[in-house]
Amino acid sequence: MRSTHTAGRHWDGAPITPRRRRTLTVAHDSPSRLLRIAQPSHCRACGNRIDWHTTSGCHPIALHPTEVPAGLVPAEHRWHLASGIAHPSGDGSPWCRLSHLTLCPTRADTGTLPPALDDIRRRLALHTRRLTDAGILTPAQCRPQAEPHHDDPCTPPRPVVQLLYGRYIAAAPVEGLQCVAQTVRRTRCTHPVLAPGTTPGRWTLMPATPHRRSPRQPALPASDFAVYDLAHLTFSEQVRWRTQRCPTHAATPTAPDLALADWELFDPLLHRQFLTTRLPQDPRRRR
């Protein structure tokens, strides 16, 4: 039996037209450089799925991955997405998003949510229990603390960094901050932000709050703490650190981002556990 299949045609004789591959790009007027607006991840406390989104402020927000009917959600808990940015309000549509912290089953303030949202929280708690029973998730209280750098026990796992007239806390040690840009191979760039040949910051002891004598100063164990100061760098270099790019990708702004930058606006009360009073060694001299 002979096959009637001819090259360049389907089995029924219809011509095969080669499909053009479309690549995702970031619009030139997009407020975000992220290729995908939602960065999927898992809550470190409960193991449930979350989507990280950029907000109009400096804090990224972890949202519950699905929408819920807006009628079930109190107005103060509603979020909506517009042009890839998360906003803390409803948008008038019958659906809205929720912050994961509102639903996270490891949070103590239960009983404040309407019954419909409590149902979602119960489902998340059930999933957490399954993950814990299967040994996939270790409860936060049993997890070992992040280890300091093996050469320098003073290296904070989450350094406080001064740049662009503000204080930020990084998610990783300074030398571990990785470029977030996409390479031509469509993978995340592996180069560090603290690249060889660039000017490093200086570890300096500084007050935890800029208003040292303010009556609203929080009760902290010391007055001065170790801050990785980048203020002496040029403006463009500080922007490069803030956008978390290596020198090559700082020079190619058209390259999209594949991950959110690891910065969070520093709050001396929220992040007091990461404050250290001893100056670590300069990361460059340690090598």
Ligand SMILES: [Zn+2]
């Ligand atoms: Zn959670």
Ligand SMILES: [Zn+2]
């Ligand atoms: Zn890069």
